[in-house]
Amino acid sequence: MQSKINYFGLAGGIATIVLVDVSVFVPWWVLSVGQGLVKANVTPVYTDFNIVGNAFTVPLLLAMNVASVLFMTAGGVAILAYSVLPSKSYAKRLLGFGYSKPLFSLIVFVVLLVALQQILRMTVNLNVPLFGSATSVLPQSITSGTTVTLLMQAEFQWPFYLAIASAGLCLAARFYHKKIVSPVLTTAVSTLPTAGTSNAESKPI
């Protein structure tokens, strides 16, 4: 049998592993209020907040970050393993397990960001930008009637775009899989006995 490698999967797997590593140090999304008065560094694998010099993490978020690290790392390793052995019988299960992890993380990250933005807009009328800058007025119920206007700046950093690329590569690996297994199947089918024999080992994968 001819040896095949799913290069999309290989690239996607490496990108996913690299993404997990760099995301610990470089956030996907940064929100800054005022001149650094409040700062939030957000990634699926690490999140921290700094409010007037007090840095803190939220345990529940930390747990979700740890889950994301495991989730994405497992996905990256699975798709790497699949990529070098795409013809193995368990390859499709590895692919199915791995390719969706970066995409799923990216979608959940964006959905949660948008949801948080909308919740803040609806509950306290706070207009938090997803990117660029915006001014917003704090509810006077928490400011003793004083009008407090916040200048907020947000931006997606390069790991976010790496996450998109990683998800794209993994998705491409999923589609490319059909192309690299079809010739194998063709070859396998052509070598099978024509009738009356078991075809258990040549099930499409």
Add this chain to the structure above:
Amino acid sequence: MNVFGAILAILNVVMILGPVAGVAVIYRDNLQQTVITPQIQDLITASGGNAVNGGSMDLFSGQGFALPQFVSATADVAARSVTLVVNFTNPFNYDLIVNSISADVVCVEHNFNLGYAVLVEPTNLPANQTADFNIACTWTQAAEDHFLTEHTGASSVAAEIVGLTANVNGITIQSDQAYPIGDLPISANIAPPTFVSATPDLAGRSVSIVFDFTNPFNTTLNLDSVSADIVCSQHGFTLGHASLANPVVIPPDATSRFTIICHWTADAEIHFAAQHAGATSIDVDVTGLTVSENGVTVVAPSSYHVPGVPLTG
């Protein structure tokens, strides 16, 4: 194959639920702390809020956050302005930068708009420290008329600021509250220095001239700069430039004495030789006497005549 698929499915569940379950177990006695940690609770408490206990969080009424305190005020009559010194204690573990402050200044007694106040320059307030910053209040002609008609003879007027707008670290704070800023010194009773005596120093070719100056304010003045020109009374020729001999501190509402020294210039020596040959003394005028203290500049409206300054021993 089914076993492998099942293992992967279980792995999926364990990876997602495992850490969350772990945190839930760690904080099982108080699940609220999985989101609102003691650190966040302290932050909310420090800012005066009780949102966690069902109340409303209030960022500006906490004990840790105090409004700026009035320290002193000085007037610059020529510029129609008063510079207020206020201090503020930064309660945060974070340097604050006050970029701008602006407000209207109002006479408390008559609710009359006296002018406006602005921050002199952006000021850094280091974390957990108290720092002073200067606010310049500029009053209008209408305010001067108000002083003359409603506060005749007064040396100060009780004032407050309204419509306060401040920008701290890029956050703009606007308040409709009125903040008392104490008694503002006003220009009505600022008197120019009075001449006392003149003493020549023949060896140093200079003259020392003594003045009295009354501090009309209820705050200590640091007299740190005085300048004047010394002019020949007979010919109007400038003989030299005088400056303060030593810095002087003038207590509130007190009169203190200061000395200025003028060294004759080379041109003055030529003038003496050419125009006052054989004279043993000369009459001079002290002109443009300018006194500066605590940012207050007072220019004497007229010159001071000093007769009989000796030229020879």
